[in-house]
Each structure stands twice: as structure tokens, then as C-alpha cells.
Amino acid sequence: MSGRGQGPLAGVRVLDLTSVLMGPYATQIFADLGADVIKVESPDGDTTRYLPPGNDPARGGMFMNVNRGKRSIVLDLKQPSAKEALLKLAETADVFIHSMRAQAIGRLGLDYPALQAVNPRILYANLYGFARSGPYRDYPAYDDIVQAASGIVDLQARLSKGEPTYLATVVADKVAGLTGAYAVMAALYARERTGLGQEIEVPMFETLVSFATVEHLCGSLFVPPLGPPEYPRATSEARRPYKTADGYIGVMIYNDKHWRAFFHAIGDPEWSKDPMFASMRTRTQNIGKVLAQVAAVMEQRTTDEWMALLREAQIPAMAIASLTDLLHDPHLVETGFWQERETEEGVLRFPGIPTGFSATPGAIGEPGPALGADSRAILDEAGFGSAEIDALIGTGAVRLAEPA
Structure with missing residues (x-):
């Protein structure tokens, strides 16, 4: 069942001209929270449609997840009649969001002034x-x-003996997508107070530089700098999961209370009296030595032994989980995070909405739609007559989904 109409964004209509992951992740959040997201695609469709695995070659698993709850209309925006159709759809939209370079969206004649002219209240992202x-x-x-450009790869190199590496997740796309989502929601709130639409810009590069420098600006916050832009604890080679007698464990002995509890739990050894363990400042100044000492101790017990001891001491710790482990994680199972449902593509398992709302909960929609699955219905809702829709289809300005 679609999540449209259920959630804090119920009644909000979004024209979504984004593709790949950054924009679609932002609009997935809108759809999960109840917005009517109309995914506007070219005749070729979003490139992620074709990424395997999947039973349908034009709807891979990643596409079906990140585009869940949305509707698809195919418009060939190089044709004037398709552009005019989009502008008519914009008359009743709350949000227009795209992920093209400014030059490209300008060539299509779909920049902010063009959308503002047909709908002064529209939010253009x-x-x-x-x-x-x-x-x-x-x-x-x-x-x-x-x-690479934002400093993330260089920071990773500090943890891999100088070898530059990417994070094993598309962090830039997802952080920028989240930033886009909160920016649009803030603009919706502002419009409720002022009645004014506006244009929003969310550049990935600036967003990731802001993200990376939350903790890493450090001494370079000051002019002149009091130190390099680096948070030593995060870049220490010793900052890694600890090896135990039979595996690995993630442990965060962070504040003074944690350290006192940790030392007490292991019998207050003589080395724990070293002044470098005395405070947050001294531990940070000697972070490599501090973490190396803890690493040596961790090898003396099994993972299960450590988990029992650290839970008792109320020190943050978790065993290392794989993504496969998470599919059956007891906490995620009990909270109902994983949502399985029967769909036309078979039984699918969706990750749930991570945020909860007591009065206006959202809902996971159907898997990402077939290309052009909703073209006719969307145009009909916008007031196009049957003859007009047929004419648009006849010229190729609008496409319908291919028969199954």
C-alpha cells in the first residue's frame, strides 16, 4: 500500500527530477513521510533502474528501495510540449527538486524564474x-x-598507512540527500509562516566539507591557526575495532566516568595510573599510546567475556556486525525495522523509516515504479483531457510504461 497521505508531509506534492542516489534519497524521505512524489524521468529512465540484482531488468533492487512510494511519469523535456506539461504540473506542486548542473537545467528552460512564474509559492531545490x-x-x-575533493579520502588515508581509500558507502550522496531533505522541510516551514516560495541550493562539495570539518576543523577554527585541521582521535591508526581472544569488538571508552569504570572492571592495573589517562585532554594528546594500551588488554579475553564485563560496567560496546547479521538482528526484528511484503516483484524486504512520529507516522510505499507507470494518471489529475494526453503520447513527449 502506498504511503501517500500518511505521515507529516501528507498533502505535499513534489516534482522530482533527480536521478542516481543523492536526490532520490532525499525524495525517498519525502515519500516515506507521506508526500506525493512524482518522479519525472527521461525516456531512458533513471540510470539506477538498470543496476542489478533484480528480476526486472529495468527495476533493480537499489532503484526499487530508494524510489519506493513514488510515481513515475516519462517526459521528453527536449520537446516543447513536454516542457509545457511539466510547467502545468508545477502549478499545483509544492516542491520542484532536480539534480542537474545549473547550466543543464537552464538550457531546458526550467530554472527557478520559469517555475516561479507559474507558481510563486513553489520551493525550487x-x-x-x-x-x-x-x-x-x-x-x-x-x-x-x-x-576525493572534500577531504574524506585524505582522512581515510591516515587510517590505511597513507593509502587513499574511499569509504565503503556512498557518503557524499547520502549526506547531501539528507541535507537536501532538511533544507526543503525548513523552506516548507518558512512558507507556512510567510507565504513565500524560494530557491534552495544544496551543493555536494560544500555539504561534505561542512560535514568533514564538524570535528576536524579543530585548531584551524582560529585565525591564525592554533593547529592543523585534524581531530587526532579520529585519525589515529590505533583507532580501530579491538582484537579479542577470538574475534573483534567495538568499544568506546570515552569520558572520565567510562575510564574509571573500565579500570575498575579490569582490576585497576598499575599502568592505569599513568598521567596520560587522567583527563580528556591528556588522553587526546596521547591518543595513540592510550588506544594501543587498551588494544593489548583486549586480546586477553574473548568477545563474549568482554561484552559481559563491559555491559556490567556500562561502557559502550558492541560486537562487530556484518550487513548479513543485521538482516536478523534481534533488536531490529523486535522493533519491526525490517518490513517484508508481497509485491508484483515477489516478496521484498525494506528497511524501515528510522524516525518515529506519535501522531503522524509515515509508511513505506510500493517499490520504485516501472518507467512511466503513472504518466497518464498524473496528467489526468493535472487537468489534461484524454485527447491532449493521447496527443502528447503520440509525439513521444510523454511515454507510458511498457506492457509487462
């Missing part, structure tokens, strides 16, 4: 690689590119 006021404005950007 640009999600792209680099802010259009700088020299990188026309550079193409994907997750790996922004990880």
Missing part, C-alpha cells in the same frame, strides 16, 4: 555537485569525486 557561484560550478560530480 537545486541538488548538484558544486555551488554555482564558484569556479567548480560546471564540474561533473559523483560520490567518489566529492569524497
Whole structure:
């Protein structure tokens, strides 16, 4: 069952011209929270449609998850009649969101002034690689590119003996997508107070630089700098899961209370009296030595022994879980996080909505739609007559889903 109409964004209509992951992740959040998200695709469709695995070659698993709860209309925006159809849809939309470079959306004649002219209250969100006021404005950007440009890859190199590596997740796409989601929701709130629409810009590069420097700006916050832009604890080579007698464990002995509890739990050894363990400041200044000492101790017990001891001491710790483990994690099972349902693509398991609302809970929608599955219905709702829709289809300006 679709989540449209159920959730805190019920009644909000979104025209979604995004593709790949950054924009679709933002609009997945909108759909999960009840918005009517109309995914506007070219005749070729979103490129992620074709990423395996999947039973349908035009709807892979990643696409079906990140585009759940949305409706699809195919418009060939290179044709004037398709552009006019989109502008008519915009008359009743709350949000227009795209992930094209500024130059590309401008060539289509779909920049903010064009949308504002048909709907002064519309919120127009640009999600792209680099802010259009700088020299990188026309550079193409994907997750790996922004990880490289934003300092993330260099930070990872500190943990891998100087070898640059990417994070094993598309962090740039997802952080920028989350930023886009909160920016649009903030603009919706502002419009409720002022009645005004506005344009929003969410560049991946600037977003990831902001993200990376939350903790890493450090001494470079000051002018002149009091130190390099680096949080030593996060980049220490010793900061890694601890090896136990039979596996690995994640442990965070962080504040003074944790350290006192840890030392008490292991019998207050003589080395625990070293002044470098005395405070947050001294531990940070000697972080490599501190973590190395803990690592040596951790090898003396099994993972289960450590988990029991650390739970008793109320020190944050978890065994290392794989993504496969998480599919059957007892906490996620009991909270109902995983949601299995019968669909036309068979039984699918969706990750749940991580946020909860006591009065207006959201709902997971149907898997990402077939290309053009809702073209006719969307145009009909917008007031197009049957003859007009047939004419648009006849010229190829609008496409319908291929028969199954």
C-alpha cells in the first residue's frame, strides 16, 4: 500500500527530477513521510533502474528501495510540449527538486524564474555537485569525486598507512540527500509562516566539507591557526575495532566516568595510573599510546567475556556486525525495522523509516515504479483531457510504461 497521505508531509506534492542516489534519497524521505512524489524521468529512465540484482531488468533492487512510494511519469523535456506539461504540473506542486548542473537545467528552460512564474509559492531545490557561484560550478560530480575533493579520502588515508581509500558507502550522496531533505522541510516551514516560495541550493562539495570539518576543523577554527585541521582521535591508526581472544569488538571508552569504570572492571592495573589517562585532554594528546594500551588488554579475553564485563560496567560496546547479521538482528526484528511484503516483484524486504512520529507516522510505499507507470494518471489529475494526453503520447513527449 502506498504511503501517500500518511505521515507529516501528507498533502505535499513534489516534482522530482533527480536521478542516481543523492536526490532520490532525499525524495525517498519525502515519500516515506507521506508526500506525493512524482518522479519525472527521461525516456531512458533513471540510470539506477538498470543496476542489478533484480528480476526486472529495468527495476533493480537499489532503484526499487530508494524510489519506493513514488510515481513515475516519462517526459521528453527536449520537446516543447513536454516542457509545457511539466510547467502545468508545477502549478499545483509544492516542491520542484532536480539534480542537474545549473547550466543543464537552464538550457531546458526550467530554472527557478520559469517555475516561479507559474507558481510563486513553489520551493525550487537545486541538488548538484558544486555551488554555482564558484569556479567548480560546471564540474561533473559523483560520490567518489566529492569524497576525493572534500577531504574524506585524505582522512581515510591516515587510517590505511597513507593509502587513499574511499569509504565503503556512498557518503557524499547520502549526506547531501539528507541535507537536501532538511533544507526543503525548513523552506516548507518558512512558507507556512510567510507565504513565500524560494530557491534552495544544496551543493555536494560544500555539504561534505561542512560535514568533514564538524570535528576536524579543530585548531584551524582560529585565525591564525592554533593547529592543523585534524581531530587526532579520529585519525589515529590505533583507532580501530579491538582484537579479542577470538574475534573483534567495538568499544568506546570515552569520558572520565567510562575510564574509571573500565579500570575498575579490569582490576585497576598499575599502568592505569599513568598521567596520560587522567583527563580528556591528556588522553587526546596521547591518543595513540592510550588506544594501543587498551588494544593489548583486549586480546586477553574473548568477545563474549568482554561484552559481559563491559555491559556490567556500562561502557559502550558492541560486537562487530556484518550487513548479513543485521538482516536478523534481534533488536531490529523486535522493533519491526525490517518490513517484508508481497509485491508484483515477489516478496521484498525494506528497511524501515528510522524516525518515529506519535501522531503522524509515515509508511513505506510500493517499490520504485516501472518507467512511466503513472504518466497518464498524473496528467489526468493535472487537468489534461484524454485527447491532449493521447496527443502528447503520440509525439513521444510523454511515454507510458511498457506492457509487462
